[in-house]
Amino acid sequence: MLNQYNLKMPTNVFAGPEAMHNLNVILKDSAAKIAIFTGGHIYKLGLLDEVIRIIENNGIEYDIISDIPAEPSYIQAQEVIDQFKVLNADLIIGVGGGSVMDIAKLASVLSTDDYTVKDLLDDPLLAKKQVPSLMIPTTAGTGSEATPNSIVGVPEKDLKVGIVNSELIADHVILDSSMIKNLPKPIAAATGIDALAHAIECFTSKKANPISDTFALEALDLILNNIIEACTDPNALEAKHNMLLGSFYAGVAITSSGTTAVHPLSYPLGGKYHIAHGVSNAILLTPVMKFNEPVIKVLLAKAYDRVVKEPNNELSVEEKSKYIIDLLEDIVKTLEIPTSLKTFNVPEEDLDGLVEAAMQVQRLLVNNMREVTPEDARKMYLEIM
Template identity: 40%
Template structure:
């Protein structure tokens, strides 16, 4: 899959890109109210108003949007004549922007048809500007929507949704509180390590994953502890982008398959769900991915080159556990009010995410999934 997006990155990268809109008759900017209040975003909106013939704004994209949210946005818009969609925000905003770029196009399928698997033939021009460093949505062909009726999420996937322009501006991530920087950073880590170890991994996705992991290992905790460090923030945006690019060429697997039900039914933020699952899932796949775990371990700033590959693979899993703890993210489902009585639903729902389960590098069945979930409850709840 070719990623042909033009990348613009660096501090104040938003300041002088209005020329990219000068030939557009009508642009649609998609964001949420919190992001729209950031001074740099307000300044960009004014620049866009001066550059495009007309600028419409949708600023009510919710976290974890459903197909109903997208249908509501569409119903509120006259999409005739929109020839560019700009998304500024976290993964939810960018996913909705990608869908709208398709739905505003000529001969666009209906949203229900996209959900049923029909592939879009085209889209209008698009620009994606992430304000969190985790989802990598700006580099993936995926748009994830919650399906409340089924208490899960689905992915609409097409390379057509990859944008024309990606802007990585670290000052836009400064408004993230520490817990958001932590959870979105772990989401990026999951993308990178899962794609690196997936059954569909290949030299292209491996290259993206290794570059992204190196940046993330050296920058995540600095970005959380020193939120004004623009260098670390930019490195995290790049780590997130490389994670998305790895997804575009390979795919995630066990962590994401098992986190989908946690988001779909219990509305646990995606990065938090991934943080809870990271260590037990990686402990499960480790025996089938020793060499790759060892290569990833070697990228750690404090890696010990004298260790054997086997020991490095164990040390990487230990690092993941310690990292989640240092970032003060939840490590059990009990902390989030979910009891072990929910296990049957969780197991069935995770196994139903077949698109990701087929990427797991080790055979995985219902008992394996149950045991991983079971590790997320205190011993007193084990049956």
């Protein structure tokens, strides 16, 4: 655990039923022209309707960029940002999942021509906030609304890479469960597992500290006890709200701690095979936790004590640890998320490339409590082949 630690997070966070109404408060303080970043499906589902209604009621000009691709490469990200630059907007609103919010956050530091997305891959510290941003997540989720991270694909490396700089942190966040009410189960499940991975990885990270533990444990509690209902019952708005909070808290934990081996092993699966980020995390979550268990069992037992509502106080540390890992595995299976790379036609002959790509992500691998060698990575990939 770190002896020195810090916390950076969005300046304003509005949450709860009808939290969207707080957009009026934000707009009173700013904005002659707004750029809305979103995905085409969000626009078609009508999730922008309330946002647009409030903006128009405030008499503010706006433009919509609705062609943001899922899992974008840095080249695609730059193309979207080039569209944004000519708009001369003074407020950015990102309405969508992780890809939308990551690109919106990049736009907030890229209204300049002084550097590009490619330049930020080489030196993230070049980024300086130029346009304030508001994030409204439509999944629960990636936690991008809370983090200083933007993830983009690097096709020439068959890898996804995180651009990390506190300047990327959103200025405002709105968490409104109405925005995820009709989220299809596969998307709700995959993004929910992503948030779950964030929480448990940050809690078991070498960089864990009292601040990150506070948010990570609360996130674990909220997610583990709500994810099934939130993903399977469209009307379970309380469970969905708890998932939004859990996702946000897990994102805050990332800013103070950091994810571990699940994420670096998953990045090549997204970069090369375009497997959804949450799905690739779900596939790797149990193998990585089992690999780490010898050195994190005390932490997993502590998680058991926090999240299990009717605990068996006679269980040993080992039994509590096993319970949590089994629970993670059961949730993935219950939500019908694939657990094998066979589903995605990933050939075993690609194993060397996967290992090589994953081992490049030392930024996160160094957080893992147990050292991950190339041979360890190979064994974990083989488990899911």
